[in-house]
Amino acid sequence: MTKKERFAFVISYFEQHAPNAETELIYDNPYQLLVAVILSAQCTDKRVNLTTPAIFERYPDVEALSHATFEELFPLIRSISYPNNKTKHLIGMAQMVIDDFNGEIPATVPELIKLPGVGRKTANVITSVVHQQPNMAVDTHVFRVSARIGLTTNAKTPLQTELQLLKYIPKEKVYIAHHWLILHGRYICIARNPKCGECGLRPACKYYQQITKAQ
Template identity: 75%
Template sequence: MTRKERYQQVLAYFQEHNPTAETELIYDSPYQLLVAVVLSAQCTDKRVNMTTPAIFAKYPDVQTLATATFDELFPLIRSISYPNNKTKHLIGMAHMLVNDFGGEIPMTVEELVKLPGVGRKTANVITSVIDEQPNMAVDTHVFRVAARLGLTRNATTPLAAEKQLVQYIPKEQIHIAHHWLILHGRYICLARSPKCGECGLRAICPYYKKKIKPLEKSGS
C-alpha cells in the first residue's frame, strides 16, 4: 500500500469519527497566536490559556511587548514549562519584530523562523492557521503518529516527515489532517503506551501489526 492510500484510509476514519479537542489555544490576532504557540511547547493548551490573558492585557501588541523587561514578564510565564527560555524568546522576538519587520508579523516560514523562539513547527502553525498556507507543522504527535500509521517512511527528522506528507496530501486537506493527527496522538496514539485497544485504525496500522505479531506467536 502506498503512503497516499494509507492516508486516504486514515482520513476517511477521521472524517467518520471527527475527533475534537477538549481545549484549543485562545487567540484574537496573529500576534496573540504567535505568543500562544511559542508558549505551548511541552505545555497543555489549557495552561497556556490560563496565562495568556494577563500577558495580552499587559502587552496588547508587539510594540508593548518589546518594552517588557525580563523581570516584568517572567512572573506571568512562571507556571509554564521552560519559563526562562520562553521569557527571553518572547522579548527577543518582539525586539526583532519591531526592529526588522516594522512591528508586523511576517507571514512566510523563512522570515518567521528568524525570530527567537520560533522554529519551523511554530512557523508552519502561524502561516497555515492565519494565512491558510498549505504547510504541515510536524510536532511530536504528527511525527510519531504519521510514522506509526505508515504515512511517512524512514523519516528521521520532522523536516523529512513534513516534506513527505506535503508531497501527497492535497493542499486543502493539510490543515485538517494536521489537526486530526495531533488529536489522535494526544488522546489515542500516546508516545509510551498507545491505546491501541481504543484505536479504530488498528486494522491498517503497521505499528500495531508489528506489536501484535510477536505476541501471537509466543502467546498461548
C-alpha cells in the same frame, strides 16, 4: 496496503470522525497565536492556556510586549517549561516585529524563522492557521503518530516527516490533517501505552499490525 492506500484510509477516517479538528490553544489574533505557540514548546496546551490570559492582559499587542522587561514578564511565564528562554524569546520577537517588520507579524516561513523563539514548526503553524498556506507543522505528536501508523518511513527528523506527509496529503487538507494528527496523538495514540482499542485506524496502522502479530 500501499502508502497511498494508507493515507487514503486515514484521511477518510478523520473526515468522518473529526471534521472540525482545530487547535486547543486559546487566542484571538495572530499576535496571541504566535505568543501561545512559542510558549507551547515542550509544554501542554492546557498549561499554556493557563498562562496566556495574564500575558495578553498586560501586553495586549506586539507593541506593548516589545516594551516589556524581563523582570516583568518572567513571573507570568515562570510555571511553564523553559521560562528563561521563553521570556527572552517573547521580548526579542516583539522587538524584531516592531523594528524590522513594521509591527506586522510576518506571513512567510523564512521571515518568521528570523524571529527569536520561532523555528520551523512555529512558522508552519502561523502560516498555516493564519494565512492558509499548505505547510505542515510537525510537533512531537505529528512525528510519533505518523511514524506509528506508517504514514512516514524511517523519518528521523521533523523535517523528513514534514516532507513525507506533504507528498501524500492534498494541499487543501494539510491544515486539517495537522490537527487530526495532533489531537489523535494527544488523546488516542498517546506516547505511552497508546489506546489502540479505541482507535479506528487499526486496519491501516503498521504499529497495531506489529503488536498483534507479536502475540
